[in-house]
Amino acid sequence: MSDSRKPDGKVLAESPVTDLFENGRHPSESEKQWAEKTLAPSLEKGPEKPIGAPTGVNVDEHGHARYTTISGLPIRRLYTPADLPADWKYEDYLNYPGQPPFTRGIHASGYRGRMWTMRQFSGFASPEETNERYKYLLAHGGGGLSVAFDLPTLMGYDSDHPFSEGEVGKCGVAIDSLEDMEILFGGIDLEKTTVSMTINSPASILWAMYLVVAEKQGADWKKISGTIQNDILKEYIAQKEYIYPPAPSMRLVIDTFEFGSKFTPRYNTISISGYHIREAGSTALQELAFTIYDGVEYVEWARRRGLDVDEFGPRLSFFFNAHNDFFEELAKYRAARKIWYRLMKDRFEAKHQRTWLMRFHSQTAGVSLTAQQPMNNIARVAIQALAAVLGGTQSLHTDSYDEALALPTEEAVRIALRTQQIIAYESGVAQTVDPLGGSYFLERLTLDMEKGAFDYFEKLDAMGGMVAAIEKGYPQKEIAEASYQFQRATEAREKITVGANDFVVEEPAPNILYIGEEVAQAQSKKLKALRARRSNDQVRCCLDALRKAAAQEPKAGKNGQVSPANTMPFIVEAVKAYATVGEICEALRDVYGTYTETAFA
Amino acid sequence: MSPDRKIRVLVAKPGLDGHDRGAKVIARALRDAGMEVIYTGLRQTPEMIVNASLQEDVDVIGLSILSGAHNAIVPRVMDLLKQNQMDDVLVLVGGIIPDQDIETLKKAGVAAIFQPGTPMDSIIEFIRANVKSRGVPATT
Numbered sequence: 001m002s003d004s005r006k007p008d009g010k011v012l013a014e015s016p017v018t019d020l021f022e023n024g025r026h027p028s029e030s031e032k033q034w035a036e037k038t039l040a041p042s043l044e045k046g047p048e049k050p051i052g053a054p055t056g057v058n059v060d061e062h063g064h065a066r067y068t069t070i071s072g073l074p075i076r077r078l079y080t081p082a083d084l085p086a087d088w089k090y091e092d093y094l095n096y097p098g099q100p101p102f103t104r105g106i107h108a109s110g111y112r113g114r115m116w117t118m119r120q121f122s123g124f125a126s127p128e129e130t131n132e133r134y135k136y137l138l139a140h141g142g143g144g145l146s147v148a149f150d151l152p153t154l155m156g157y158d159s160d161h162p163f164s165e166g167e168v169g170k171c172g173v174a175i176d177s178l179e180d181m182e183i184l185f186g187g188i189d190l191e192k193t194t195v196s197m198t199i200n201s202p203a204s205i206l207w208a209m210y211l212v213v214a215e216k217q218g219a220d221w222k223k224i225s226g227t228i229q230n231d232i233l234k235e236y237i238a239q240k241e242y243i244y245p246p247a248p249s250m251r252l253v254i255d256t257f258e259f260g261s262k263f264t265p266r267y268n269t270i271s272i273s274g275y276h277i278r279e280a281g282s283t284a285l286q287e288l289a290f291t292i293y294d295g296v297e298y299v300e301w302a303r304r305r306g307l308d309v310d311e312f313g314p315r316l317s318f319f320f321n322a323h324n325d326f327f328e329e330l331a332k333y334r335a336a337r338k339i340w341y342r343l344m345k346d347r348f349e350a351k352h353q354r355t356w357l358m359r360f361h362s363q364t365a366g367v368s369l370t371a372q373q374p375m376n377n378i379a380r381v382a383i384q385a386l387a388a389v390l391g392g393t394q395s396l397h398t399d400s401y402d403e404a405l406a407l408p409t410e411e412a413v414r415i416a417l418r419t420q421q422i423i424a425y426e427s428g429v430a431q432t433v434d435p436l437g438g439s440y441f442l443e444r445l446t447l448d449m450e451k452g453a454f455d456y457f458e459k460l461d462a463m464g465g466m467v468a469a470i471e472k473g474y475p476q477k478e479i480a481e482a483s484y485q486f487q488r489a490t491e492a493r494e495k496i497t498v499g500a501n502d503f504v505v506e507e508p509a510p511n512i513l514y515i516g517e518e519v520a521q522a523q524s525k526k527l528k529a530l531r532a533r534r535s536n537d538q539v540r541c542c543l544d545a546l547r548k549a550a551a552q553e554p555k556a557g558k559n560g561q562v563s564p565a566n567t568m569p570f571i572v573e574a575v576k577a578y579a580t581v582g583e584i585c586e587a588l589r590d591v592y593g594t595y596t597e598t599a600f601a
Numbered sequence: 602m603s604p605d606r607k608i609r610v611l612v613a614k615p616g617l618d619g620h621d622r623g624a625k626v627i628a629r630a631l632r633d634a635g636m637e638v639i640y641t642g643l644r645q646t647p648e649m650i651v652n653a654s655l656q657e658d659v660d661v662i663g664l665s666i667l668s669g670a671h672n673a674i675v676p677r678v679m680d681l682l683k684q685n686q687m688d689d690v691l692v693l694v695g696g697i698i699p700d701q702d703i704e705t706l707k708k709a710g711v712a713a714i715f716q717p718g719t720p721m722d723s724i725i726e727f728i729r730a731n732v733k734s735r736g737v738p739a740t741t
Contacts, residue, residue, distance in 0.1 A: 599642025
């Protein structure tokens with residue numbers, strides 16, 4: 001973005017004819033003529049009106065209406081060839097799908113050969129109940145599974161720990177040991193089903209459980225495919241489900257990279273996530289920039305370990321939000337692919353094309369859902385999902401309309417899945433690759449997003465990387481500021497949220513899914529029985545061995561093996577001995593300690 | 602309230618959940634409205650919250666809970682406040698609270714529950730209308 005495009009926008013035109021020259025545009029003679037002969041008289045008759053209250057960001061100092069994306073980027077009235085760079089050339093800037101810089105997608109034939117995976121994030125209450133929901137989703141045409149864990153599991157506490165009180169099974173499924181994981185995937189063929197697991201700080205433990213369940217089913221590790229989120233950096237930045245300090249947390253992540261590249265070549269060992277950064281209130285650009293820069297940080301750490309970027313690079317995957325502002329989202333996805341290609345090729349000198357490809361999952365924006373008139377969320381989700389599809393997503397979760405109120409009911413989940421199916425099979429948008437490519441507006445926005453992201457990268461490089469920036473609180477503060485500004489604009493009704501700050505009605509509350517305390521009792525009972533049944537000596541032995549490995553500095557493994565200090569093999573052994581999530585995390589807490597962020601608000 | 606003393610608010614995030622967008626936005630809005638705000642940060646136990654409220658001598662406690670743990674956490678906070686003779690502190694809960702739990706929380710002594718979509722102004726007005734004077738007014 002040039003300075004004149006900044007949201008504080010002091011350099012703004014006084015007339016529709018002069019604003020043709022903003023941002024260094026060189027309008028053609030015909031565009032100038034159009035502005036004078038057609039546009040000016042039209043504006044004379046009917047001046048432009050802002051969308052939302054005519055205050056603050058919606059009106060400039062000359063009294064003209066201003067238009068911005070949901071993130072506050074200024075939007076022009078009309079985009080024409082004058083908005084493209086002077087050296088615009090199709091082959092350089094866009095090129096064909098499946099070819100660098102991948103702006104138009106990573107597959108030459110788009111969705112024709114393979115539709116995106118409809119992957120609904122789901123998990124609640126006990127492993128038994130969640131297993132039922134998974135079978136329901138697969139029976140209704142869901143293409144893959146995505147596990148939501150409850151907060152005690154995410155934070156590495158067993159269901160019977162005092163900190164778990166009131167939280168068991170509430171925000172996801174409660175998993176304490178391998179036993180629960182066996183129940184969770186009972187009757188589901190893990191060699192044929194791809195499973196994504198939203199787990200971060202204890203990712204290696206839940207992944208080890210998954211691998212052991214798959215092995216017990218007779219599945220070949222070389223064939224199983226799926227994703228663990230395992231993105232600890234965005235936890236410090238946004239979602240805040242961290243346990244250990246950043247450095248040992250990064251080490252655990254790199255351990256999974258190394259283990260995965262040797263033993264599970266089709267499994268994505270990380271999903272570098274912008275979703276939570278956006279949900280915490282960031283702009284689209286911040287989501288893009290911080291997420292990709294998190295990716296840079298992981299690659300830096302892996303290379304420092306001595307891993308080869310072309311070996312682990314292809315297993316890095318991404319996860320973006322799909323928010324309300326349709327074109328801004330599309331630009332974000334297209335820019336993301338292009339930026340990742342440039343970084344992998346130029347900054348990290350990756351040689352193989354598969355290392356250059358950004359593959360991503362997307363999920364519609366939970367933060368955009370309203371508790372008021374919740375059925376309206378069905379429309380929001382459809383528009384957001386359409387943006388993700390047109391942006392070339394590899395898989396998609398659509399939120400259910402009741403998710404501002406509670407975890408979704410089965411009916412709400414079905415409508416969310418049906419929304420994807422309508423886009424895929426009725427709308428026609430999946431029939432051609434990148435159908436909006438070449439739109440002057442979209443291409444300009446894509447270029448601006450790309451430029452904005454590299455500007456952020458420069459700042460982050462200067463701070464010494466993402467871990468250093470997090471310790472300074474930089475991304476956290478950027479996001480908090482954006483979040484507050486959006487809330488302010490909403491309260492001033494400069495930004496409209498239908499049903500919440502405009503078009504409001506009184507209405508009865510919908511039926512919601514209610515989860516009581518029974519799950520906690522059942523899980524605690526299971527844990528007690530497990531601890532009485534298993535060999536506690538063996539558990540102790542496994543955890544001691546893990547502590548020892550965790551305390552050592554790992555170097556890259558040799559001869560197709562992982563480092564002797566890689567924690568993964570030790571975690572797999574502990575899991576097999578039925579050590580619990582809480583016990584394994586506690587062993588690592590003994591070695592690494594815990595992290596507390598400096599609170600600011 | 603003495604006009605000399607700013608309203609003191611403790612904004613707290615109890616439980617294991619780390620989703621702090623709402624807590625941070627409200628902390629800043631209350632501060633912009635002229636109140637003194639102490640934000641506790643994440644993962645505060647009821648004991649930590651009540652201790653901080655005592656030490657900071659606050660008039661208002663705002664608890665942000667989105668995880669569904671409110672039925673376990675809120676009554677414990679209320680009990681501890683009573684034990685410490687702090688029942689005159691105005692306790693507010695914000696977040697994802699199902700309608701069916703509202704009565705129980707109010708019976709436990711919560712003054713108001715703010716569900717998603719509540720304008721910040723209405724929270725500010727509620728605090729100004731309902732806050733009771735506590736302790737010795739600050740001298741100026």
